Amino acid sequence: MGKRFDVLLFPGGKRKAFTLSYDDGVIQDRRLVALCEKYHVKGTFNLGYGVLGYQSPEGMPFDISKVTPAEAKELYKNQEIGGHSLYHSDLTSLGSPYAIYEILEDKRQLEKIAEKPLTMFAYPFGFYNDKVKELLKIAGYKGARTVNSTYSFDLPKDPLALDPTCHHNDEKLFELAKQFLEKPVMKASLFYVWGHAYEFDRDDNWERIEELLKMVSPHEEEIWFATNSEILEYLEAYKMLEYSVDGSMIYNPTSTDLLIGTSFHTVEEIKAGTLTHIKDTPL
Numbered sequence: 001m002g003k004r005f006d007v008l009l010f011p012g013g014k015r016k017a018f019t020l021s022y023d024d025g026v027i028q029d030r031r032l033v034a035l036c037e038k039y040h041v042k043g044t045f046n047l048g049y050g051v052l053g054y055q056s057p058e059g060m061p062f063d064i065s066k067v068t069p070a071e072a073k074e075l076y077k078n079q080e081i082g083g084h085s086l087y088h089s090d091l092t093s094l095g096s097p098y099a100i101y102e103i104l105e106d107k108r109q110l111e112k113i114a115e116k117p118l119t120m121f122a123y124p125f126g127f128y129n130d131k132v133k134e135l136l137k138i139a140g141y142k143g144a145r146t147v148n149s150t151y152s153f154d155l156p157k158d159p160l161a162l163d164p165t166c167h168h169n170d171e172k173l174f175e176l177a178k179q180f181l182e183k184p185v186m187k188a189s190l191f192y193v194w195g196h197a198y199e200f201d202r203d204d205n206w207e208r209i210e211e212l213l214k215m216v217s218p219h220e221e222e223i224w225f226a227t228n229s230e231i232l233e234y235l236e237a238y239k240m241l242e243y244s245v246d247g248s249m250i251y252n253p254t255s256t257d258l259l260i261g262t263s264f265h266t267v268e269e270i271k272a273g274t275l276t277h278i279k280d281t282p283l
């Protein structure tokens, strides 16, 4: 037995993960989803069920029409659908019964579209507090995204306050992308970009997101492209690992297969529901 430290490795032994999170179910998601598919990138699309099908009035400076529920089913089938409250309400301003209705009715309806329980949420306007976090937990949400940029690739500390790396319009976007690609990493890293697809029309900058996806997409061998919940589920499963005192046995009580890298340069597969024996590798 000797000194050892273990690091989380993403599926395929990768140390980097990349994900997108886009809000409101606007019709510009059609173009964004097509780009995700073209570049094999995945994202989570957070929808307010009550405003799906909304038509922007004529003469608006930019179109914020929403896709219909029927279109959402088809459009997001290879992506992830997340909740965003039924009518895009500031949940911190509402009493609990009303707030939980906004959360639950949105979730109930969206689950019919997604055909599975929803686990991801994005706070409307980015507003949240401890009460809203608690209500999301009761509703069965496992993760919720904020609008607070970390400008880092650190793994999230609080699943119900998932701070993204940055917004796609952030002036540091490409500098961060470069760092993410070039930086040799020991620790697992996450590049997490958010926004609203209507902003690409409003700002006439679709080339910005395409450029970003073009940069990251050829690095599939070292980057895990996954939805928000796929990444969160993996991170949460990792936290559940049960170690023996001498580090030689690790039990994975979850249903997610995990990989760890040890400082002895070994990669250990810790299969779901299985006790794994780690070979004693002296320093």
Ligand SMILES: [Zn+2]
Pocket: 023, 024, 084, 088, 124, 125
């Ligand atoms: Zn929104």
